[in-house]
Every structure is written in C-alpha cells, then in structure tokens.
Amino acid sequence: AQSVTQPDIHITVSEGASLELRCNYSYGATPYLFWYVQSPGQGLQLLLKYFSGDTLVQGIKGFEAEFKRSQSSFNLRKPSVHWSDAAEYFCAVALNQAGTALIFGKGTTLSVSS
Amino acid sequence: GAVVSQHPSRVICKSGTSVKIECRSLDFQATTMFWYRQFPKQSLMLMATSNEGSKATYEQGVEKDKFLINHASLTLSTLTVTSAHPEDSSFYICSAPGRTAYYGYTFGSGTRLTVV
Numbered sequence: 001a002q003s004v005t006q007p008d009i010h011i012t013v014s015e016g017a018s019l020e021l022r023c024n025y026s027y028g029a030t031p032y033l034f035w036y037v038q039s040p041g042q043g044l045q046l047l048l049k050y051f052s053g054d055t056l057v058q059g060i061k062g063f064e065a066e067f068k069r070s071q072s073s074f075n076l077r078k079p080s081v082h083w084s085d086a087a088e089y090f091c092a093v094a095l096n097q098a099g100t101a102l103i104f105g106k107g108t109t110l111s112v113s114s
Numbered sequence: 115g116a117v118v119s120q121h122p123s124r125v126i127c128k129s130g131t132s133v134k135i136e137c138r139s140l141d142f143q144a145t146t147m148f149w150y151r152q153f154p155k156q157s158l159m160l161m162a163t164s165n166e167g168s169k170a171t172y173e174q175g176v177e178k179d180k181f182l183i184n185h186a187s188l189t190l191s192t193l194t195v196t197s198a199h200p201e202d203s204s205f206y207i208c209s210a211p212g213r214t215a216y217y218g219y220t221f222g223s224g225t226r227l228t229v230v
Contacts, residue, residue, distance in 0.1 A: 031215075032215040032216065041226065042223070042224070043207065043221050043222065043223040043224045044158075044207070044221045046218070049218070051215075051216055088155075090157065090158070094215035094219075095215065096214050096215050096216060097214065097215075098211075098213060098214055099146050099163070099165075099211065100211070100214075100215055101148045101160050101163060101209075101211070102148070102160075102209065102215075102219055103160070104150075104157045104158045104159075105157060106156065106157040107156070107157050109155070
C-alpha cells in the first residue's frame with residue numbers, strides 16, 4: 001500500500017540552528033513529492049515540490065529538500081531556523097495521474113526555542 | 115494563480131443539525147475536488163473525491179450518508195455534514211488538483227466545524 005512516513009512527531013530547534021525534517025515514502029514508482037506547512041488554525045502553504053531532475057529542490061522561506069531514490073526519502077532542510085518557522089510540516093505524495101489526490105504524512109510539529 | 119474559496123471558515127452548530135461547506139474555484143474550472151478532514155494535531159485524511167456531474171467517491175470508512183458531497187458545477191463543490199454530532203467536530207479542507215500532480219493542488223483555507 002502507498003504510504004508516507006514522517007518519523008518525527010515533534011522537533012524542537014533553537015533559533016538560528018539548522019533543521020532537518022524526515023520523510024519516507026512507499027510507492028510502486030517514484031511519486032511526485034511535496035512539503036507543506038500549516039500554521040495553527042490555518043490552511044496549507046506549499047513549501048516546495050519535486051517531480052524530476054535535480055534531486056535538490058529549493059523552496060520558499062529558505063527551505064530546501066533532497067530526494068534520495070535509494071532511501072525513498074525526501075527530507076526537508078533549512079540552514080537557520082527562525083521563530084516564525086514554528087508550525088506543522090507535512091510531507092505529501094501523489095501519482096502523476098489525472099485526478100489523483102495528495103496523500104499526507106502524519107506531520108511533524110516544529111517548535112523553535114530562543 | 116488558481117484560488118479556491120472555502121466558506122465558512124468557522125461554524126458552530128448544535129448537535130443534530132446539518133452544516134454545508136462550500137468550495138468555489140474562482141478563476142478556473144475544477145472538475146475534481148478532494149475533501150480532507152483533519153483532527154487536532156493530526157494529519158489530513160482524504161475523505162472523498164467529488165467529480166462534476168457524477169457521484170462522489172468515498173474513502174473506506176467514511177459514511178456516505180453523513181458526509182454528503184455534491185459537485186453540481188465546474189466551480190462549486192459542497193460538503194454537507196448531516197445530523198452532526200460532537201465527534202464530527204474537525205477541520206475540513208478542500209483541494210482542487212491541476213490536470214496532473216505536476217500542475218499542483220489548490221487548497222481552500224479550511225473550515226473549523228464545532229458541534230456542541
């Protein structure tokens with residue numbers, strides 16, 4: 001069965017420190033991969049996405065993610081975290097077929113300490 | 115860019131009543147709309163897929179009679195929570211896909227439903 005795993009439920013990072021959020025997927029083929037951020041009580045904002053090509057993807061707000069086919073992973077990184085980055089982060093996957101829904105991981109809550 | 119307008123953003127209703135949530139695609143035609151449900155501090159779970167002019171497809175475990183989905187036009191999809199109970203309290207989000215995943219997904223801003 002297709003699945004998305006985010007192993008870390010909650011991560012706390014000091015402001016200014018680097019961040020890595022993990023995401024693993026299980027699909028028959030390489031799916032399209034996404035990272036979304038959700039602030040409390042808010043909708044979803046797309047950070048970045050990967051379809052093909054360069055395995056290092058740059059997104060908004062200084063985030064990047066690296067696709068590693070051998071590890072079925074798509075980890076999100078940021079070199080220096082800001083307090084405003086505290087939010088819920090979701091990894092999601094989809095097949096490249098018309099009418100295919102996004103399947104989300106369980107999410108990782110990021111807290112930023114001063 | 116594509117925009118999906120979702121209303122209401124918040125609604126409080128009494129147990130036993132019905133609530134309708136609307137998602138409108140403002141500048142494009144959405145032949146498909148995905149409906150998700152999110153419990154506090156949990157992930158988004160796909161409830162159903164609506165397609166314009168046909169019956170919705172529900173995910174396993176989702177009660178079709180409780181969560182009525184209608185996709186009457188290319189710009190409007192609705193979710194009606196019928197005979198709502200406190201356990202239906204949740205955050206509901208709609209999402210319209212592009213032609214394929216490559217073209218991305220447009221999300222509504224979500225509806226916080228509280229049943230008292």
